[in-house]
Amino acid sequence: MVSKYEQIAKKIREEIREGYFEQVEPLPTQEQFATQFHTSRMTIQKALDLLRVEGIVESRQGSGTYIKKNGITLSKLNRQSDEYVGLSQQLRGQGEVTSRILRFDLRFPTEIEQGKLAIQSEEPVYDIVRVRLLEQEPLIIEEITIPVRTIPKLSTQVLHRSIYGYIEDKLGLVIGASSRRIRAERSNQRDQEYLNCCLEDPILHVEQVVFLEDGTPFEYSHARHRHDKGDILVVNLNKKTK
Amino acid sequence: MVSKYEQIAKKIREEIREGYFEQVEPLPTQEQFATQFHTSRMTIQKALDLLRVEGIVESRQGSGTYIKKNGITLSKLNRQSDEYVGLSQQLRGQGEVTSRILRFDLRFPTEIEQGKLAIQSEEPVYDIVRVRLLEQEPLIIEEITIPVRTIPKLSTQVLHRSIYGYIEDKLGLVIGASSRRIRAERSNQRDQEYLNCCLEDPILHVEQVVFLEDGTPFEYSHARHRHDKGDILVVNLNKKTK
DNA sequence: TAGTGGTCTAGACCACGGT
């Protein structure tokens, strides 16, 4: 059952994309929309709310609701990077992604890991190091820490494929927020060996914590990318939630 | 004039932060909140909507509204990197940010710039190269392209201080979305000269387009960071607007 | 089945913009 305001939003979104309205003129008033769709103003507002957070329109009190310049472009950008997906997803279609597992152990978390994953010192974690390859070419070397209690029954088989796929498809958990810190570093000996790169090659280092939908942190990881085999796209729609 | 639902959201947000409610139990029902705040359920829902997009609470139809684990942590993270601010803002308080201007010219845009900034080939742009320093130490070398028509009357005086400050405070324009692509690169000769770094030092390269609130792209830039003087924090709340 | 959140209504008043 799709709600009425979502249907209305979809209709208006399509009409905007098809150039049905003037770019500089305001859209029909909320009153006019309400009449057109046989509904109340509150419902129209919920529909327009959706388009607002997508960055397609903006409303000015006392004036009207306007189509944003580049509204469509921005809304496409938004979709592109709004949700975090694993590498396997990202590269879907570009070739076969495989993994070479360098370590798969159990141990107790360090103090930093306890902090990042919000767990106690006696709570065991998986300690994983793997190299991700696209069509046999090494892309990334990852060090991953995952609490055993949150994601039980990890196996090398899972690690060879996709951890994210396992969590979402097999365990039925939903991945939520993430926090990433990105920097450039010099390559170390391990990078050179496993990523097949030189001393002078820089590394794109991504340190991240990923949360489940309910807010449980489930992964703290360091990913080191070959500089020529990956960049990161960040889009900020600036919703000014304040 | 602060709206009622914002006041209510603020009150509930504070009570959650102070540990007034149980983490595992649902919050009071919307009905109860409505009675408590002498208002209607719709208004309570608008208040809870705010807390939802902040990642503090989540609602489950048929069950109740719950505090998210790490809800507070996430909401703080969110504030930290939600809106794009210029470097001068970011480093406010850490020392004095100054600029050394290497180039400040006018020219016509390249094809790539025409695409990124959505302008015609005959539309003139500023062509800026500057080094940003914190307490005399070089941090970043920036190449910036800005359409003259969008941001008129740029001056070296502005470039020495903050472009973003000029745009927001003096021109009264509001900065909106941004799209950034981040990668690691080897340093080139210019980096080594102006950032005072070695051949082996990697560079954190950020290519970005920044938009005004109405969707006009106003800046296309390449910023090259000294790898030891800057990383980038990216937080993704995953609102799944779908 | 009872209780919850999700949606929706038909009004109302207010804040603000442009005239």
Added chain:
DNA sequence: CCGTGGTCTAGACCACTAA
């Protein structure tokens, strides 16, 4: 001043969850 969007109300019905 009028017309716009922003807020708010007091209900109503529905969809879903949990007992």
